Amino acid sequence: MTDQKSKDPLHGITLEMILTQLVERYGWGEMGRIIRIRCFNNDASIKSSLQFLRRTPWARNKVEALYLWYKRETAG
Structure with a gap:
């Protein structure tokens, strides 16, 4: 068996x-x-935002997209 790294960032x-x-x-x-x-x-709080984002896929997608953009910007 080989270890495969997830392609999900x-x-x-x-x-x-x-x-x-x-x-x-x-x-x-x-x-x-x-x-x-x-x-x-x-x-705003982490707790209330997490509750909303876990129930609302479109909002979670936007937050995840912003995070990926942020990580790309700070990496290079």
Whole structure:
């Protein structure tokens, strides 16, 4: 058996890790400007945002896309 590395760039990264890094980089205000989601603009918290993102695939996709863009920008 050979070890195969996952081709998924988000493999092993939790949604909480993604959100925490983005908030540290951009802050809630900028996150709410980039991705217009109410939980980023009104009483924002990691806990409430995670609850919303786990229930809302389109919003989670936007956050994951922003994270991948952020990682590409900081890598090179």
